[in-house]
Amino acid sequence: MRVKLPAIILSIFFILALPTIAQAAILREGSTGTDVKTLQTEFNQEGYTVGPVDGIFGPKTKAGVLKFQTDQGLTTDGIAGPVTQAALDRRTKTQEIISTAKTYLGVKYVWGGTTPAGFDCSGFVQYVFKDQGIILPRVSKDQATVGTAIRYKDLQPGDLMFFSMNENGVVSHVGIYIGGGTFIGAENAGVRVVTLDQYWISRFVVARRDY
Incomplete structure (x- = not known):
C-alpha cells in the first residue's frame, strides 16, 4: 500500500531544501552586520583596503569591491x-594553496612520494590540495579528468596544469599554476x-x- 505524506511535511521538506538567507546574502552600501565584517576582513587580507572592520558597508568598502x-x-x-x-572566496583559497605549496x-x-619526506608530481599536488580540503585522485592522468577544463590562455593561479612529457598527448606530469607564467611542482630536482x-x-x- 502506498503511503501519502501529508502536505505539511512535503512543504517543510521543500523549505529546508532551499538556500538559506545567509547563503544567498547580497551585501551593498548600507548593509551592516557579521557578513559585512567577514567581507571586509577578506578584502583587507587580499590587499583591497576597505578601512576598519566595523561591519558597516560604507564608501570605502564599496570602493574596495x-x-x-x-x-x-x-x-x-x-x-x-x-x-x-565566489570570486573573492576563490582568490582567498588560491593564496592559501600557493602559500602551502x-x-x-x-x-x-x-x-x-606523497608526503613532505619526498613527493612525486601528482603526490605533491594531491597533498597540497588535500590540506585545503580538496580531494584529488592520486595520479596525474586521473587528476586531469576532474574539475573544469581550462585553456592555456584562460589560466588563473590555482589551476592545475597537465603535461605530456613524451609529447604524445598522454598526461604524465602536473603542476600548480601560480601566475606570472610560472607553476610550482615536484620536478626531478625537487619541488x-x-x-x-x-x-x-x-x-x-x-x-x-x-574549486
Missing part, C-alpha cells in the same frame, strides 16, 4: 553578490617554481580548475 570587480573582470556595480563573493620548496623528488618556456608549452595538454 569596485576595485576587486574591475581586477577580476566582473560586473562593476559595487555590490558583493554571489558572483563577487611554497612551504615545500626544495623537498626532494621521490617516485611515488621548485618553473617558468613556462617553450619546452613546457609544447608539452601542455590541459588545465583543470578544481
Whole structure:
C-alpha cells in the first residue's frame, strides 16, 4: 500500500531544501552586520583596503569591491553578490594553496612520494590540495579528468596544469599554476617554481580548475 505524506511535511521538506538567507546574502552600501565584517576582513587580507572592520558597508568598502570587480573582470556595480563573493572566496583559497605549496620548496623528488619526506608530481599536488580540503585522485592522468577544463590562455593561479612529457598527448606530469607564467611542482630536482618556456608549452595538454 502506498503511503501519502501529508502536505505539511512535503512543504517543510521543500523549505529546508532551499538556500538559506545567509547563503544567498547580497551585501551593498548600507548593509551592516557579521557578513559585512567577514567581507571586509577578506578584502583587507587580499590587499583591497576597505578601512576598519566595523561591519558597516560604507564608501570605502564599496570602493574596495569596485576595485576587486574591475581586477577580476566582473560586473562593476559595487555590490558583493554571489558572483563577487565566489570570486573573492576563490582568490582567498588560491593564496592559501600557493602559500602551502611554497612551504615545500626544495623537498626532494621521490617516485611515488606523497608526503613532505619526498613527493612525486601528482603526490605533491594531491597533498597540497588535500590540506585545503580538496580531494584529488592520486595520479596525474586521473587528476586531469576532474574539475573544469581550462585553456592555456584562460589560466588563473590555482589551476592545475597537465603535461605530456613524451609529447604524445598522454598526461604524465602536473603542476600548480601560480601566475606570472610560472607553476610550482615536484620536478626531478625537487619541488621548485618553473617558468613556462617553450619546452613546457609544447608539452601542455590541459588545465583543470578544481574549486
